[in-house]
Amino acid sequence: MNKSNQPVVPEAREALNKFKMEAANEVGVNLKQGYNGDLTSREAGSVGGQMVKKMIEAYENSMK
Numbered sequence: 001m002n003k004s005n006q007p008v009v010p011e012a013r014e015a016l017n018k019f020k021m022e023a024a025n026e027v028g029v030n031l032k033q034g035y036n037g038d039l040t041s042r043e044a045g046s047v048g049g050q051m052v053k054k055m056i057e058a059y060e061n062s063m064k
Contacts, residue, residue, distance in 0.1 A: 023050040 007013050024031040027046045029039065036044075 019054075020047065020051060023047050023054060026050055 007016055021031055024047045027050045029043045029047050031039075031047070039047075
């Protein structure tokens with residue numbers, strides 16, 4: 001069984017969790033450590049969308 005939500009670089013797990021928490025805070029979603037299955041699809045999507053937005057911004061800034 002392949003778990004697609006595993007980081008490519010396992011050492012980056014803590015940084016990814018911190019990044020996720022920051023993105024959730026920015027969009028006003030209350031994430032807790034561990035299981036967050038009580039989130040609505042809209043809330044979870046807004047966190048993921050904010051993460052992608054920030055990654056694109058970082059990439060664009062690195063191109064300058």
